[in-house]
Amino acid sequence: MTNSVIQVENLVKRYGDVEAVRGVSFNVEEGEVFGLLGPNGAGKTSTVEILEGLRTLDSGRVSVCGLDPLRNAQELKHEIGAALQSTSLPDKLRVMEALRLFAGFYKRRRDPEELLERFGLEEKRNTFYNQLSGGQKQRLALAMALVNDPKVVFFDEPTAGLDPQVRREIYDIIEELKREKKTLVMTTHYIEEAERLCDRVAIVDHGKVIALGTPRDLKAHSGGATRIEVRLSKPETDGVLKTLDGVADARVVDGTCVIHSKRPPQAIVSLVKHLESQGNELISLEIATPSLEDVFIEMTGRRLRD
């Protein structure tokens, strides 16, 4: 516990009357990739920005690399690297100039040439920032987060708004950092990102951590059941669906019936029989393997998406 690189205890952050972070607690161990997974507005970015020393906290206690992010802000900034959400660079700054400029701010620094190569930006070294594509800008942002060879790296929504191809490239970069045993804290609202990249995940909703553990443990905890999503011609209540043979749990989420089952064939057969008896029709049916989405639905009754 005391060896954790990051310690967060009962963190609270308010913006006026709105409580964005409501008593969040977690620790991050050295060499771990830790994910904060949750919908937009869940309080992930506020939490991370408090850890980076960019925002004040209202109550609670946080420590990063043994330092208080506010009291030791200058010292801490030499130890951390960050790719923030919604930041930019001057339009007429070239890629290599940006890396050299930011490397110049730190006591410890990595060779910008090496970062340029590693993030596949060699050909763009002399390109102005405003001429880069979204994916290239994001790769530069990640490269810049490593320019001081930080002890802890923060990536806030590293793949938000990027197309699947670029997203996969970013995943490869993060997986490489993971192999290097870099301590990394990332926020995301993409389930597959958290499942694929994170050693442990804190699922955050309405400013609170509602589940915390490895993706495997979280899924096992939720029952490890297969998710069957059906749309019907007439509405059906979850109370009735829960009574069907093979159905472990059922909820109606945004007009879709989400059924969890450990015996999917039986559940589907009993559902179809029930619908026939009620004169109801099946419009669509989808079967998904258990994921962190199921954990979120189970905890909140809502889907985890924008």
Place this chain on the structure above:
Amino acid sequence: MTNFATLTRMRIQLTLRNKMFLFFSVIMPFGFFFLYAGVFAKGNPWGVRYLMGPVLALTVMGSFWGLSAALVTFREQGILRRFHVTPVTPSDMLASSVVANFVLTLPTVLIEFLFARSIFHVPDFGNLVSVFLLITIGTMSFASMGLVVASVTNTMQETQVINQIIWFPLIFLSGATIPIATLPLVAKRAGLFLPATYLVTGLQSAIYWAYAPWSADVLLGLCSLAVWAGLTFFLSAQLFRWEPESKIPRRAKLLAAATAIPFLLLGIWEFKTNRTLALSQAMYDSTNVPSKSAPPAGTQR
């Protein structure tokens, strides 16, 4: 110190790549120069020498447009946020932009002097030490005022509106465009409360009458602008905001208004002594009598 130097280099590099810079720091000052020297002074070397003060003052005062716009754009676009996560401090950010602006203003000033000498045959530019000191402190102070404007505005549109509200009195009541001596009494007295008046008069007395830095009139300009530069820079650092969404604190506008205090006090004193207005009048009068284009007897040089 290293961060300040690194940022200053970046600001110079970026400004040179900016087309707006070309307009505000090259085309506009030289436009004023040729208008004043060629049209108003009709190419007369003494007339050009008399108008060099206002021309240089306009070049120096233009600093606040560029700096306020650059800082607001950096904040609006989230560029400052990126710097916030590094060990860079607000003072590094602000001081680097002030110094970069000074470095970029100097060549324009130098070229204006070269044109005055080579095209309009101005034989002498008075006391160049006084001129250099006034330009240095003037650039720093007007640049810092730009930073204060940026600290109390959120968007580029707001910044431009405030800049225009400030710009027009500065250029029309200070002697930068219309000689103070020709203004109505009310306008003359209103000008006494503006920093630009002391910059224009100081530069004019340094160039036209070759007043030394320790002469009372140049020293008055230097000291008042230095105090103002210190105050505006200190306040801009206090009110600095990294985040685009961070609100302007309530005290900010009050503190920004406090930057007017030094010239409010100086204006009251000048109102009683009439010193600067008398100096402007004397210089203006002497332009009509070439043989009197030297300081009156007994004036400290």
